[in-house]
Amino acid sequence: YYMWIFKSINSDFEEYDNLPINDTPDGVSYAKYWFVPDDCSPNYYHRDCLYPYYQAFNEQYGNPPAHSGDAYIGIFPFIWSGYMEHLTGTLKAPLIKGNKYIVTFFIRYAGNSCRYGVREIGVHFSKEKNPLNSYTPPFYPDLITSEIKAHVATKSDEALFNDSSWTMVKGVYLAKGGEKYITLGKFYDEIISPRLIAKYNRIQFDENKKGKFIEKHDNILPLNPRYNRNLNYHVEAPYYFIDDVTVEIDTTQ
Numbered sequence: 001y002y003m004w005i006f007k008s009i010n011s012d013f014e015e016y017d018n019l020p021i022n023d024t025p026d027g028v029s030y031a032k033y034w035f036v037p038d039d040c041s042p043n044y045y046h047r048d049c050l051y052p053y054y055q056a057f058n059e060q061y062g063n064p065p066a067h068s069g070d071a072y073i074g075i076f077p078f079i080w081s082g083y084m085e086h087l088t089g090t091l092k093a094p095l096i097k098g099n100k101y102i103v104t105f106f107i108r109y110a111g112n113s114c115r116y117g118v119r120e121i122g123v124h125f126s127k128e129k130n131p132l133n134s135y136t137p138p139f140y141p142d143l144i145t146s147e148i149k150a151h152v153a154t155k156s157d158e159a160l161f162n163d164s165s166w167t168m169v170k171g172v173y174l175a176k177g178g179e180k181y182i183t184l185g186k187f188y189d190e191i192i193s194p195r196l197i198a199k200y201n202r203i204q205f206d207e208n209k210k211g212k213f214i215e216k217h218d219n220i221l222p223l224n225p226r227y228n229r230n231l232n233y234h235v236e237a238p239y240y241f242i243d244d245v246t247v248e249i250d251t252t253q
Contacts, residue, residue, distance in 0.1 A: 009033040009090055011245045014070040019108040020184040027054065028073055028087045031222070037129070037183055038143055039136035040085040053233075061233055062113050064241065067106040067166040072243035074110070077121050077186035079237040080204070080214075080221060082139035082197040086132065086185035091247060095125065097177025102248040103152040104170045104240070110239035111163035112228040116221040118238040119160060122153025122169070123245070124187050125179040130182075141194035147180050150187040159240075161224055166243065173247075184242055191220055 002127075015032040020043075025044040028034050036042065042090040045063055047070035056072065057065040066072045075085040095101060103123055132143040145235060152171030159167035175216065196217065203209040214223065221238060 001058075009092060011089070012069050013044070013073055014069045014244065016071070017042070019049045020044060020051050022051060023053065031071070033072065034087055034089050035075075035210075037086050037088045038132050038134070038138040040082070040083070040138040042085045042087045044071070046071045046072060051249075062111050062231070064108055064162075064163075064166075067108075071186060072241050074185075074239060074241050075185060076235075076237050076239055077118050078192070078221070079116075080148065080197070080200045082141060082194075082201070084138055084140055084143060084186055087185050088129070088131075088181050088183040089245065091180050093180075094127075095175035095179040095247075097175055099175050101173045101175060102170065102250055103246070104168060104171050104248075106166040106168055106243045107154065107242045107246040108166045108243075109157045109159065109161050109163040110182075110241065112224070112226045113231045113234045114224055114239050115227045115229075115236045116238045117160040117224055118239075118240075119157070119219055120150055120153045120185060120189060121159070121186055121240060122150030122184070123236050124148060124183045125151055125173060125175070126181050126183065127178045129181055131181065131212075133170070140192060140197060144187050144188050146228065147186050153187075160222060161226070169209040182247065184243065184245065196220075203241065 007145045011031045013031045016030050032042040034081045045054050045056040049055045052058050053061055074089055078084050154169050
């Protein structure tokens with residue numbers, strides 16, 4: 001038997017204050033009870049949005065239907081410059097020390113408009129409202145330390161390039177006690193180093209050197225074999241949609 005403790009704070013992103021009318025920063029602020037823990041700009045998509053770029057189920061821009069309902073969030077988890085995007089929600093009640101919680105969310109790759117994919121997108125629980133190492137700038141070396149790890153994340157390549165359906169990510173978290181916030185995104189990864197990010201930023205405008213760098217470190221940001229830069233919108237980055245985030249306590253434990 002599971003008890004859902006997250007639904008009342010907009011776990012499916014359906015509740016909103018307003019809908020985007022242009023390409024505004026911090027789109028997640030449109031969704032009630034969600035905010036950004038660093039200086040980044042996740043996007044809010046809704047079926048009723050009149051601005052087509054953020055309209056859920058807009059095939060022209062590659063926006064799929066929601067996993068459920070009419071809304072979801074989109075993020076750049078990590079790009080080679082070091083830039084990252086996260087979003088944070090508040091749990092209905094703090095987690096209880098020693099209890100195991102079932103964590104579930106759904107994720108979907110944005111498709112052929114993205115040059116890369118990325119692994120280990122997940123959730124991080126914290127007592128702090130802003131769990132990352134800084135608020136600005138929103139870059140990996142400034143935000144992430146080895147203690148800021150994903151507690152539940154995508155495994156292997158289950159969601160890496162899957163743009164045809166929503167992938168369910170599910171795992172178990174053993175609470176330390178007092179965690180009241182849940183943050184989604186990319187967290188500490190031992191194969192990403194500030195040195196690599198600094199090197200990319202030095203050579204990014206040299207197409208020959210950049211190409212060799214990208215191929216050499218394909219294990220960090222795998223190249224999308226179906227990337228099409230001729231689409232209406234294309235990015236040299238991984239982009240993922242997220243929907244239906246739930247946290248449940250296993251009362252049979």
